[in-house]
Amino acid sequence: MNNDNKLKENQEIIFKELPLPEESDKEMAQNMQLLCDNLELILDNADLVIEKPEFFYIRYSWMIIGAAYIGAKYIPLGVLLKLWRSGSWIGKCPDCGGRSYIINAGGSPLSGSHSFNLVCQTCRDIIYCKQSGNFAELMKQAFDLCDRYSQKQKILRTRGPVFSWSKGLVGESVPDKILEDAVKPVSLETLVNELKKLGQGG
């Protein structure tokens, strides 16, 4: 069935990312801590997380790359794992000197100045850092991978009632119809529980 060819005048196809999970401040802090406490578990199971779309597309508002003049993108967990695996988005913990994993960054590609948060496995904490240069590379790597792995719902949208001077509002409002759905990711909590179960089950 090809809907593209049969669009009516008041219809259009739109592409939309799934909304992010809603988090209260408290839930956000809990989820961040969950990531800190279980980073090693997630890294050990990186292949599985990358393979399973429900795991790959875990997204939160605080996993983000933002660039002045360009915009921002949310980074799925699978993309973070791919960045870390390629050796980018890795830093050094300012507290203990250990290998740490950047989970968000924002800055200016022009001046290069930027800030980021990294997770230290040893300190089990998220640490805020600032740097004066080298933002362009960090930004490009994340933007490229986010674009390559972006997934969107394909939606048929029918425009609602139209105003006519002689007849008033004409036509009924029609709800959006999802033509192709996007994978709904599980929560970080579910991921951690599943990975722990795998570890126990052997």
Ligand SMILES: [Zn+2]
């Ligand atoms: Zn540390």
